[in-house]
Amino acid sequence: MAAFGSGRSWSNFPVSLSVVMNLKQQLDYLFNPQSVAVIGASNSLGKWGFHILSLLLAKGGREIYAINRNEPEVQGLKAYQSMREVPGPVDFAVIAVPFQDVPAAMEDCVRKGVKAAVIISGGLAEIGDEGARIEQEVVEIARRGGIRFVGPNCMGHFDSSSDFFTVPYLPPVKKGSLALITQSGNTSQTIVYLACEMGLGFSKYVSSGNEADLHFEDYLEYLAQDDETEVILGYIEGLREGRRFFELAKEITKKKPIVITKAGRTEAGARAARSHTAALAGSDVVCEAAFKQSGVIRVEEISELIDVALVLLGQPLPRGRRVGVLSTGGGMAVMAADVLMRQGLELPPLSPATMEKLNSILSRRWSHGNPVETGGDIFSYPCLWALIEDENIDAALIIGAAGVAASYARWVNLPPSVGDAVDRWLEASEDSEQRDMDKLMELMKRYQKPVIVAHMGIPNMRKGKVYEKMERNHVIPYLTPERAAKALAHLVEYSEYLGIAKGRG
DSSP states (O other), rough: OOGOOOOOOGGGGGOOOOOOOHHHHHHHHHSSOOOOEEEEESSSSSSSSHHHHHHHHHHHEEEEEOOOOOOOTTEEEEEEESSSOOOOOOOEEESSSSSGGHHHHHHHHHHOOOOOEEEEOOSGGOOOOHHHHHHHHHHHHHHHTTTEESSSSSOOEEEETEEEEESSSOOOOHHHHHHHEEEHHHHHHHHHHHHHTTTTEEEEEOOOOOOOOSOHHHHHHHHTOOOOEEEEEEEEESSSSSHHHHHHHHHTTTTTEEEEEEEOOOOHHHHHHHHHHHHOOOOHHHHHHHHHHHHHHHHSHHHHHHHHHHHHHHHHOOSBBBEEESSHHHHHHHHHHOOOHTHHHHHHHOOHHHHHHHHHHSSSSSSSSSSOOOOOSSSOOOHHHHHHHHHOEEEEEEEESOHHHHHHHSSOOOOGGHHHHHHHHHHHHHHHHHHHHHHHHHHHHHHHHOOOEEEEOOOTTOHHHHHHHHHHHHOBBBBSSHHHHHHHHHHHHHHHHSSSSOOOO
């Protein structure tokens, strides 16, 4: 595993033994400090020191100190010229100053007894030898004082439980059980936006930057012990401690899934990764094999990262690869079947008992096989019950047949003269579908079969009581059948890794 980089350890630097703590204690100060100093706090809109201080003040709940050598007051706070002037203890520091001033800022933190920090400043190892020299100096200073830090060249971090945020450029984030570690700040913004759009929440987030001190593997080890985190997501450009990563992952994935997007698959991508965050990209072929051996789910795109997170949070693990498809139309069913087969999943024949049930429910024009095409009937929950109960089926993919009926009238252009009737119908449909959703959750749990939903691109699907119930249970419709099918395939692979699902015969 040496190809992934040897990394550095505390033993490489002189450390004061009085300040050495275990990793969990160190990172607890990172995620839930009681007092915070912003070095580089600013009154100038557009500067990181302005936005981070503004965010911390808005959140409240902590002692906040503004450090600015040139201003007597910053955003209503008394400004201190240096950390030495701060009257109280400081657990955590945000460093947002020009790169040449970072070593002096870290020296101030050591003298003050700061436990952890985040260095937002860029212009260090990622730009060349001079930046690398300054970054190394910062690491040595921090080591002497026992300070662990995020970055440099990063966008901050957050803990939704303690409501501690140092990353200002994000949408409102719900509390949840996803954790994200990312080596790209801009990419992380997109990941969080996509997750929020799907109604998902986060426990913790770290934009790790250059990883001069804390590495991806440190955050991974911490999150393994975090009770608030159920699924760990990661965007990787290179691993500094490859052997440690895969040893950790092999243990963690037995209890918590890890889903990774790794850039640098091609040589051009690897070069871009090295210039972006000073990453050690390593061998992608070796990395791919190690991911599989350690149970890590690797996906190709950041949208797929969220798709897989959604299915892991909301669905039981299937016992096999046999999928039943239910669709209101033929075209979507054909596309879904193609994707499922390409992913190595199976579409088995339905049992005679299921065929009999469907014949009694549907008109004669239904497809009489798997996929089940209902012939346009959108009220097809009884068909879904039949699929879930079929002993030949391990999982179900539903296209436009769950959560759709109550949404139909929200987007169809109907004349005003029927408005009252539509409203009454919509209310009755929503009440009925909520009961159907309750039954769906009960059957999924009873039979331990995942049910993945795609909604055929209906624009107002994400409205109303039915969708709210689906969102609460993480059974959120995917935008296309293809995305739903790929997510299901990853769920099956993870189930096989854990020994729950039977592998290919």
